[in-house]
Amino acid sequence: MKFRLERDVLADAVAWTARTLPSRPTVPVLAGLRLDASDGTVTFSSFDYEVSGRVSVEGEVADPGTALISGKLLADIARSLPAKPVEFSADSSKVVITCGSARFTLVTLPVEEYPELPQLPSASGTVDGTTFAEAVGQVAVAAGRDDMLPTLTGIRIEIDGETVTLGATDRYRLAVREITWNPVRPDLTGVALVPARTLVDAAKTLASAGDVTLALGGESDDSLIGLAGGGRHTTSRLIDGEWVPNYRRLFPTEIATVARIEIDSLVDSVKRVALVAERNTPVRLAFGDGQLVLEAGSGEDAQASEALPAQVDGPGIATGFNPSYLLDGLQALGTPFVHMSFTDTPMKPVVIQGIDSLEGEPSSGYRYLAMPIRLSS
Amino acid sequence: MNGASDAAGMADMVGTAGMTSTTSASNANRGNGTSVWDAVVGQPIVPALQQTVADASASLDGAPSGSMTHAWLFTGPPGSGRSVAAKAFAAALQCDSGGCGTCAECTDVRNGTHPDVAALVTEGLSIKISQVRELVPKAALRPARGRWQIVIVEDADRLGEDAADALLLSVEEPPDRTVWMLCAPTAEDIAPTIRSRCRVVQLRTPPSDAVATYLSTTEGIDKRTATFAARAAQGHIGRARALATDENARSRREEVLKLPFALDDLRQCLDAAASLVDAAKADAERHCDALDAREVDELKRALGAESTGRKPRNMDAAVKELEREQKLRRTRVQRDSIDRALIDVLALYRDVLMLQLGVRTELINDEMRASLDRLARNSRAESTLRRMEAIGQAREALMANAAPLLTLESMALTLREG
Ligand SMILES: [Zn+2]
Numbered sequence: 009m010k011f012r013l014e015r016d017v018l019a020d021a022v023a024w025t026a027r028t029l030p031s032r033p034t035v036p037v038l039a040g041l042r043l044d045a046s047d048g049t050v051t052f053s054s055f056d057y058e059v060s061g062r063v064s065v066e067g068e069v070a071d072p073g074t075a076l077i078s079g080k081l082l083a084d085i086a087r088s089l090p091a092k093p094v095e096f097s098a099d100s101s102k103v104v105i106t107c108g109s110a111r112f113t114l115v116t117l118p119v120e121e122y123p124e125l126p127q128l129p130s131a132s133g134t135v136d137g138t139t140f141a142e143a144v145g146q147v148a149v150a151a152g153r154d155d156m157l158p159t160l161t162g163i164r165i166e167i168d169g170e171t172v173t174l175g176a177t178d179r180y181r182l183a184v185r186e187i188t189w190n191p192v193r194p195d196l197t198g199v200a201l202v203p204a205r206t207l208v209d210a211a212k213t214l215a216s217a218g219d220v221t222l223a224l225g226g227e228s229d230d231s232l233i234g235l236a237g238g239g240r241h242t243t244s245r246l247i248d249g250e251w252v253p254n255y256r257r258l259f260p261t262e263i264a265t266v267a268r269i270e271i272d273s274l275v276d277s278v279k280r281v282a283l284v285a286e287r288n289t290p291v292r293l294a295f296g297d298g299q300l301v302l303e304a305g306s307g308e309d310a311q312a313s314e315a316l317p318a319q320v321d322g323p324g325i326a327t328g329f330n331p332s333y334l335l336d337g338l339q340a341l342g343t344p345f346v347h348m349s350f351t352d353t354p355m356k357p358v359v360i361q362g363i364d365s366l367e368g369e370p371s372s373g374y375r376y377l378a379m380p381i382r383l384s385s
Numbered sequence: 386m387n388g389a390s391d392a393a394g395m396a397d398m399v400g401t402a403g404m405t406s407t408t409s410a411s412n413a414n415r416g417n418g419t420s421v422w423d424a425v426v427g428q429p430i431v432p433a434l435q436q437t438v439a440d441a442s443a444s445l446d447g448a449p450s451g452s453m454t455h456a457w458l459f460t461g462p463p464g465s466g467r468s469v470a471a472k473a474f475a476a477a478l479q480c481d482s483g484g485c486g487t488c489a490e491c492t493d494v495r496n497g498t499h500p501d502v503a504a505l506v507t508e509g510l511s512i513k514i515s516q517v518r519e520l521v522p523k524a525a526l527r528p529a530r531g532r533w534q535i536v537i538v539e540d541a542d543r544l545g546e547d548a549a550d551a552l553l554l555s556v557e558e559p560p561d562r563t564v565w566m567l568c569a570p571t572a573e574d575i576a577p578t579i580r581s582r583c584r585v586v587q588l589r590t591p592p593s594d595a596v597a598t599y600l601s602t603t604e605g606i607d608k609r610t611a612t613f614a615a616r617a618a619q620g621h622i623g624r625a626r627a628l629a630t631d632e633n634a635r636s637r638r639e640e641v642l643k644l645p646f647a648l649d650d651l652r653q654c655l656d657a658a659a660s661l662v663d664a665a666k667a668d669a670e671r672h673c674d675a676l677d678a679r680e681v682d683e684l685k686r687a688l689g690a691e692s693t694g695r696k697p698r699n700m701d702a703a704v705k706e707l708e709r710e711q712k713l714r715r716t717r718v719q720r721d722s723i724d725r726a727l728i729d730v731l732a733l734y735r736d737v738l739m740l741q742l743g744v745r746t747e748l749i750n751d752e753m754r755a756s757l758d759r760l761a762r763n764s765r766a767e768s769t770l771r772r773m774e775a776i777g778q779a780r781e782a783l784m785a786n787a788a789p790l791l792t793l794e795s796m797a798l799t800l801r802e803g
Contacts, residue, residue, distance in 0.1 A: 032703040035498065036687035057500040058526075078689030081697045088695070105694075112694030117687055123498065126529065155518050156551060158525030203522075231531050245500075248527035248534065248560035 009073025009098040011045045015107060017065050018094050019086040024213055024240060025052045025061045026083035040117045041079030043096070043103075046072040053125055054079055059206055060125045062241040076119040077103050085112050126243050128234035129225025132167060132198060133191035137237055141215035142342070143174050143185040144207055146374050149336040151204035152178035162201040162247040163208075165233075167224065169194055176204060177252055181333050183340065184255070186373040189222075198224045200233050201247040210235050210242050259359060259377060264352035265322030267295045268366050271346050275338050277302050277314045282331035284312040290381040291331040295350075296324025304331070319366050327354035328381045337376035354380055421476040421484035421491055424469050426599040426622055427591025434470075434586065438477040438484065445532065454584050456556050456565040458541070460572050461588030464621025467568040468539045470588055475502050475535045475566065490530070501528040504537040508713040510786055511543045517551045524555050524563050534563045541567035542574035549576040556582050590620035600629050619732060619749060624725065633671065637664060641726045642733055646756065648801040658793035665722035665789070669715050677711045723789055724780055731776045733757070734769050741766040768803030775799035 026041055033039040033056075044051040050067040054060065075098045085105060086094075094107040098116065105112045144163065152160030166173040170191060175184045214220045217238030224233055234243045252258070281291050285304035292303040300318040305311040327350070338346055343362030347370050350358055357377045361370035422431055433452070440451030457474070459467040476494035477484030479501065485491055493499035503523040505516055520536060528534040538544070544552065556565050556579055565583070569575050572585050591599075596615035599622070600606045606614070606629045617638065618625035627634040641664075644657050684707055689697040732749040739746050740761035748754060761769075779796035783789060 031699050032706055033684075033687060036683040039684075039687035057529075078687060078692065078697065080699075081689030081692060081695065084698060085695050110694070113692055114689060115686060115691040123500075155522050156554065158522045158555075161522070231527055231529055245529055246527040247525050248562060249525055249558075250560075 009043070009045050009075055009103075010069075010071035010096065011050050012068040012070070012093050012095045013050060013065065015086075015089050015091050015094050017067075019089070021050075021052045021063045021065050022079075022083045022086040025054045025063055026079040027209070027213075028056060028059050028061055029054055029079040030056060031080070037076065037117050037121045038123075039078055039080065040076040040119075040122060041082055042119065042122055043075045043077070043098075045069045045074075045096075055123055055125050057123070058203075058245045060241075060243045062125060064239050071097075073098060074119055075103050076117040076122050077114040078117070081114065085114075126232055127229070128236060128241055128243060129223040129229040129232055131192055131221050131234075131236075132196060132224045133189050134219040134221050135172065135187065135189035137211075137215045137217045137220040139187055140220055141211040143172075143187050143374075144211040146185050146340045146342075146376075147174045147176040147183040148204050148208045149176075149340045150178060150181045150183035150376065151176035154178075158247055159201065159249045159251055161204055162251070163204045164251050165198075165200045165202060165222070165224070167191065167196055167198040167222075169196060172222075175251075175255060177255070180330065180379050181337065182252070182255060182258055182377040183337070184375050184377075198230075200224050200230075201249075201251055202233050202244055203247060206244045210244070214238065214240060214242075258357070259375065260349075260351045260356055262351055263322075263349045265295060265320065265325050265350045267300065267321075267348045267350075268319040268363065268368075269300060269316060269346050269348070270366075271338055271341060271344060271362075273316055274300070274346065275335060277316055278331050278334055278338070281312045281314055282335075285331055288330070290328030290383065291334065292326065292328045292383060294324070294326040295320045295348075322350075323352065325350050325352075325354055326383070327358065328383045329358070329378055330381060333378050337378055340376060341372075341374065343372065355382070356380070420486045421473040421480070421495070423486070423599075423603055425466060425473050427595030427620075428466070428470065428588050430586060430588065434474055435477070435483065438474070441478055441533070442483070455559045455563060456579075456583040457567070457586055458572060458575060458580065458583035459566065459568045459586045459588060460570060460574075462570060462590050462620075464618070464624060465588040465590055466622055467570075467588060468537070469622070470586065471537050471539075471566040471568055472504075474586075475499075475537060475564075478533050478535065478564065479530070490532075499530075501526075501530055501533060502535045502537065504539065506539050507543055508710065508717045509543075511545050512538075512540065512548050514545070514548045514551055517544075517548045521551070521555045524559060524565065527560070528562050532562070534560070535566065536563070537566045537568070539568050542569035544576070544579075546576070549579055553578055591622065593620060596620060596622055596625050600625060604629070606630065613752075616747070616749060616751070617729075619728070637668070637726075638729055640664070641729050642750065642753065644730060644797075645733055645760065645800065648797060650801075651798075654797035654801050655794055658790060658797045661723055661726055661793050662789050664726070665719040668722040669718040673711065673715045673718055677708075677715075680711065681707060720783060720789075723783060723793070727776050727780050727783075731773060734773045734776070737761045737764075738766060738769045738773070741769060764803055772800050772803060 029039060038056055042053040046069060048066060048069055049064050051062060051064045053062040089107040089110060092108045094105060097104050102116055103114045147163055151163060160178050164175045170188050171186055172189050173184060173186050214235060214237040220235060220237035222235060224230060232243045233246055278291055281302045281304045285291055294301045295318060298317060298320060300316045303313045337360045341362035343364055345363045345366055347361045347363045348358050357379050360376040362372050362374060363370055425431055437452045441453040444450040444453055459471045461467050472494060473484060476491045479490040479494055479499060480488055494502050503520060505520050524536045526534050559565065567583060572580055593615040597611040600611035600614060601608050610629050614625045614629035617628055647653050648657060681704055684704060685700060688700045688703060690700060736748045736750050736757050737760050740757060775796050779792050782792045
């Protein structure tokens with residue numbers, strides 16, 4: 009095997025495929041990165057039985073072939089190279105990398121012991137990479153982090169024709185984002201539950217690729233999800249089992265009070281007030297009379313209170329929230345103002361949506377629901 | 386690999402460290418039979434499991450699930466092959482033809498590289514809650530190859546209360562395609578909350594002739610050696626394999642069986658205890674040294690140690706972690722080695738007791754009949770029973786991590802007094 013690549017192309021390709029490699033592999037060969045050179049294309053692949061990554065780049069291939077070498081070490085080397093063409097040449101026991109005056113020799117691992125990468129399931133459609141990454145990031149804030157409740161650590165992807173709905177919840181909050189996309193068929197439907205950590209990482213690293221293909225497969229190949237864009241392919245195992253059934257009903261339909269507030273000052277206030285809130289105690293919010301009053305803490309020594317201008321439509325309402333849940337939602341909106349809607353009881357959840365002006369109506373397709381904490385009177 | 390009480394054959398015992406499965410060529414190629422069930426020796430329950438595999442397969446095509454269920458508990462005495470049976474069942478469920486033993490599914494399950502079969506093996510005295518935390522998310526995955534997502538817990542009797550609680554939710558309500566397989570000596574070793582969710586597969590100690598036949602047909606061992614090994618191992622397959630194939634194991638056993646004849650004074654008792662401990666250490670060295678070195682070597686190589694021009698980062702930490710697991714494994718190998726010796730001594734006294742009681746039965750140590758007769762004439766059945774009890778107590782103490790030398794010294798003194 010012998011080929012030559014531009015340094016930046018190499019560094020990008022290797023950094024991306026090596027990012028999922030374990031520092032302590034369960035089987036030694038899984039620490040490897042597989043190189044395949046043929047016909048003007050060099051492909052780098054990694055696989056750990058749960059996530060696979062593959063990227064193909066153009067290169068001058070003098071001698072086609074395959075080799076498996078330590079992935080983390082290669083990534084380290086690729087980062088350190090000068091901006092010059094990089095030449096790989098391999099025999100049966102080692103790969104020699106030369107770049108300018110730098111020269112490295114890597115021992116090859118037994119490629120015949122390396123597991124075969126899963127095929128990308130059949131494509132479901134394409135979505136703008138930046139939009140998708142933003143949407144995934146917005147819902148991921150609500151995903152559970154407790155591995156003992158695996159279904160809640162996933163992001164649910166639901167396809168219904170031209171709409172993709174992403175959702176995540178840890179039972180205390182629920183984030184949902186709808187985006188439009190280009191399905192391969194207008195009547196396409198499908199559902200997949202993807203480990204949130206994996207999906208966030210994949211979406212983020214494919215964001216700059218322009219169009220990203222989502223591949224949920226059909227009846228015969230729906231056991232994995234695939235994402236592809238810009239020459240990069242990744243597959244991930246799916247989480248099985250029941251997610252929150254009929255989650256849409258959790259969004260209240262009867263809205264009594266709506267508050268519109270500037271996000272940056274609200275975030276700052278919540279952070280300041282939360283400083284005196286003990287762990288797991290709420291920040292109290294009282295809406296009414298053109299303002300929002302935030303309070304936290306109990307007893308004389310540790311109390312905090314602040315007031316912010318707010319446009320409040322409907323009867324005044326006072327309720328309490330876990331401050332970090334509130335902040336997660338506010339910071340995921342990506343708009344200058346927030347639209348908070350309440351029912352007529354402080355026991356029902358608040359729904360947080362982004363708006364562009366104090367007069368605006370929500371339109372971004374992102375909704376963040378947070379359960380209130382009961383206030384002791 | 387069934388606890389300190391389970392004197393498994395070394396070849397079985399030293400295959401893995403922690404969750405890490407390191408496949409050696411000798412391990413990888415063991416299944417040269419025509420079916421994964423060939424390795425499940427002398428178990429009348431196999432046809433029922435095969436029926437379940439057929440039901441399970443039909444249920445994938447939409448038929449009712451029949452005898453298939455989501456949680457199984459494999460029980461049986463040490464050496465009956467609980468984890469072997471669980472793995473055969475796992476392979477048969479993943480295989481398109483019910484466990485052919487040769488396809489990719491069967492091979493991957495046997496080698497521990499099947500993406501849809503996770504196994505928790507413990508070298509420690511108890512399963513840590515962190516190990517359960519790693520396992521539960523795997524049980525929630527949809528099978529990558531489309532059939533079943535299988536999670537095997539060997540030594541499930543080593544689940545502490547917390548670890549069992551952590552496991553419970555997942556065993557109670559697994560996804561449709563998830564199958565739990567727990568292994569333990571008896572159903573009573575498992576918390577009732579979990580036990581009640583499981584269908585029990587009760588294995589028995591395989592009869593000696595079944596073990597002998599297995600050794601000669603599957604492993605190509607001559608009939609005489611196979612018969613001797615099967616009898617001496619008292620139905621423990623791994624032990625029988627070791628006795629049949631390993632000269633060291635045979636001579637070690639002969640040494641151990643001299644022990645009851647050399648307990649005349651205090652000095653001899655202390656020497657006997659010390660020699661058991663030393664032999665166990667030697668055993669562990671013989672079986673772990675090369676394996677440990679190879680595992681470290683393979684890991685270093687995989688992380689790029691032999692490369693030139695740049696030093697791999699974080700390699701030392703990974704190697705340290707591996708070495709920690711290897712140390713645990715070595716401790717377990719030593720403990721199991723002592724236990725195996727005690728089982729052999731116990732069997733000798735059992736033979737003596739049979740002679741004293743005049744029971745006509747096959748002696749486990751038939752080739753020593755003359756010396757056994759002498760021992761039987763020179764003591765009474767009550768003393769033999771007390772000696773057997775002392776051995777049993779020593780085994781229990783060692784299993785609970787008592788200091789080996791002290792425990793064995795005290796046992797040897799009781800054996801002397803009778
Ligand atoms: Zn098969």
